[in-house]
Amino acid sequence: MTLIQILGLFVLIGILFYLIKSAKKRVDAAILLTIMIFVLLLIIAIIPQKLESFLEQIGFWRPFDAFLTLLSTTSLILALKIYLKQKEAEKAITKIIQHLALNKEKENK
Amino acid sequence: MIVAVIPVYNEASTISRVVEETKKYVDLVVVVDDGSTDGTRKVLKNLNGKVFVHTHIVNRGVGAATATGITAALNSGADIIVTLDADLQHKPRDIPRLIEPIVRGEADVVIGSRFKKPPQGMPFTKIIGNKLLNFITKVLYGFESTDTQSGFKAFSRKAASKIEITVDKYGFCSEIIGEIKKNNLKMKEVPIDVIYLDKQKGTSIIDGIGIAVDLILKRFSR
Numbered sequence: 112m113t114l115i116q117i118l119g120l121f122v123l124i125g126i127l128f129y130l131i132k133s134a135k136k137r138v139d140a141a142i143l144l145t146i147m148i149f150v151l152l153l154i155i156a157i158i159p160q161k162l163e164s165f166l167e168q169i170g171f172w173r174p175f176d177a178f179l180t181l182l183s184t185t186s187l188i189l190a191l192k193i194y195l196k197q198k199e200a201e202k203a204i205t206k207i208i209q210h211l212a213l214n215k216e217k218e219n220k
Numbered sequence: 221m222i223v224a225v226i227p228v229y230n231e232a233s234t235i236s237r238v239v240e241e242t243k244k245y246v247d248l249v250v251v252v253d254d255g256s257t258d259g260t261r262k263v264l265k266n267l268n269g270k271v272f273v274h275t276h277i278v279n280r281g282v283g284a285a286t287a288t289g290i291t292a293a294l295n296s297g298a299d300i301i302v303t304l305d306a307d308l309q310h311k312p313r314d315i316p317r318l319i320e321p322i323v324r325g326e327a328d329v330v331i332g333s334r335f336k337k338p339p340q341g342m343p344f345t346k347i348i349g350n351k352l353l354n355f356i357t358k359v360l361y362g363f364e365s366t367d368t369q370s371g372f373k374a375f376s377r378k379a380a381s382k383i384e385i386t387v388d389k390y391g392f393c394s395e396i397i398g399e400i401k402k403n404n405l406k407m408k409e410v411p412i413d414v415i416y417l418d419k420q421k422g423t424s425i426i427d428g429i430g431i432a433v434d435l436i437l438k439r440f441s442r
Contacts, residue, residue, distance in 0.1 A: 208280050212252065
């Protein structure tokens with residue numbers, strides 16, 4: 112194991128500890144996703160060579176390529192989920208606004 | 221009873237004329253102010269006669285305003301509901317022609333189509349955009365219309381009660397086409413003339429993309 116690997120491991124473990132501590136207070140999709148990303152980075156840092164040969168067999172040249180592919184796919188899924196959640200919230204707001212409008216009409220006669 | 225529904229957003233300069241003109245052809249006008257900030261509210265306060273005004277305290281989009289208006293019209297006992305734009309684009313004098321197929325029992329929904337005859341004065345980008353949205357609507361809902369995005373429509377009470385509008389913005393027009401198919405309603409199209417006073421208003425290219433995204437999400441979220 113090289114010096115840069117050891118340094119990287121210390122940094123990653125530190126961040127992971129902090130994230131897990133945060134997750135205990137409030138678990139949400141964003142924190143879980145971030146933990147997953149850092150666990151992946153940790154695996155890449157510990158066994159880069161072994162991972163490289165495995166990933167080469169499934170079509171990736173480097174572990175970093177696999178990491179980026181996974182990250183962008185997950186980000187896209189997360190973005191879509193956020194978009195749908197936002198739509199849901201907007202629908203709820205519209206319902207309230209419509210309810211208010213229908214119950215506070217001004218009649219001009 | 222014939223009720224006109226006019227969703228309005230920042231149309232202080234035209235709304236009064238549209239309402240006065242529309243009153244000649246219907247029994248009641250329901251105006252939904254969709255959170256206007258340009259003095260429309262003040263103009264609406266000065267309207268007299270057979271006019272109901274409903275106010276969205278914040279802007280929610282033309283689909284949401286139309287849905288509020290249709291619910292209000294149904295609550296008022298409407299037999300036929302006509303929706304039209306507040307920017308003088310539609311001619312209220314076309315209302316009798318628009319509702320005729322419903323009165324005769326030939327249709328549940330009538331769409332005032334701008335493309336039944338060659339559109340006059342419509343910007344080229346809008347023609348292409350409308351044709352594209354007609355195509356997307358046909359692919360997604362399997363139902364054909366020459367003008368899925370027209371805001372000038374008439375509904376029988378039965379149709380208005382069955383159609384559920386959930387899309388807040390411009391995509392509601394295509395949603396209505398989907399609802400017509402879903403509820404096995406009879407639809408007819410009547411050619412209409414439109415006037416484009418302000419070519420910048422209405423659906424932009426970005427709106428068009430938004431409508432397409434909304435339609436796809438709506439179609440596959442069922």
